Amino acid sequence: MSLATITERLRRAELNAGRAPGSVSLIAVSKVQPPERVAEVLEQGQRVFGENRVQEAQSRWPDFQARYQGIELHLIGPLQTNKARAAVEMFDAIHTLDRLKLAQVLARLAQERGACPEVFIQVNTGAEPQKAGILPDAADAFIADARAMDLPVRGLMCIPPAAEDPAPHFRLLGAVAARNGLSDLSMGMSDDFELAVALGATHVRVGSAIFGARTG
Numbered sequence: 001m002s003l004a005t006i007t008e009r010l011r012r013a014e015l016n017a018g019r020a021p022g023s024v025s026l027i028a029v030s031k032v033q034p035p036e037r038v039a040e041v042l043e044q045g046q047r048v049f050g051e052n053r054v055q056e057a058q059s060r061w062p063d064f065q066a067r068y069q070g071i072e073l074h075l076i077g078p079l080q081t082n083k084a085r086a087a088v089e090m091f092d093a094i095h096t097l098d099r100l101k102l103a104q105v106l107a108r109l110a111q112e113r114g115a116c117p118e119v120f121i122q123v124n125t126g127a128e129p130q131k132a133g134i135l136p137d138a139a140d141a142f143i144a145d146a147r148a149m150d151l152p153v154r155g156l157m158c159i160p161p162a163a164e165d166p167a168p169h170f171r172l173l174g175a176v177a178a179r180n181g182l183s184d185l186s187m188g189m190s191d192d193f194e195l196a197v198a199l200g201a202t203h204v205r206v207g208s209a210i211f212g213a214r215t216g
């Protein structure tokens with residue numbers, strides 16, 4: 001598939017859901033893709049990208065940023081506290097705030113710099129032991145804690161269990177966001193982004209459907 005096809009499918013999903021055209025942000029997940037592929041997608045006009053590793057992003061985005069205006073970078077992978085400084089310097093949004101310690105480190109960096117990327121709190125909607133994220137039962141308290149630290153909490157993010165129908169997970173994320181007055185939902189990937197838009201996604205994270213299968 002191509003960027004144009006995915007953009008068109010996203011426009012149709014917005015229309016079907018009664019959402020304004022262009023209101024859902026398409027994050028092109030470029031992790032592990034070769035730089036030539038990323039450059040192609042930049043050439044096609046895409047400016048919003050997602051990476052899951054700070055180091056990989058550091059190694060290639062400064063070059064792209066020098067060549068293309070208006071790039072917006074989103075961190076969608078787990079963030080270690082020792083990479084937090086590099087992450088806040090590099091990214092416009094962090095989708096993976098998943099523990100108190102990281103919230104504290106981000107809050108300290110935000111104070112020091114007088115600026116902070118937009119923050120999404122990752123919720124482990126499937127309560128999977130191996131997966132990062134705040135458990136749904138603990139989400140209200142965690143959101144309050146993060147806000148009390150003056151972090152710019154913009155919304156919630158989830159990665160539903162691979163083998164399950166994602167719809168109940170998207171609905172749960174939406175319910176937690178709504179009762180906490182959060183408008184933004186980072187949910188939906190290549191296989192389910194249209195469903196996610198129908199259920200309220202404001203940010204979809206689409207990798208392989210735009211770039212092709214990841215080989216690395």
Ligand SMILES: *Cc1c(COP(=O)(O)O)cnc(C)c1O
Nearest residue numbers: 029052076189190205206207208
């Ligand atoms: C890799 C990744 C994606 C993109 O997955 P695709 O199935 O290739 O669209 C989205 N979100 C996260 C958190 C990822 O790690």
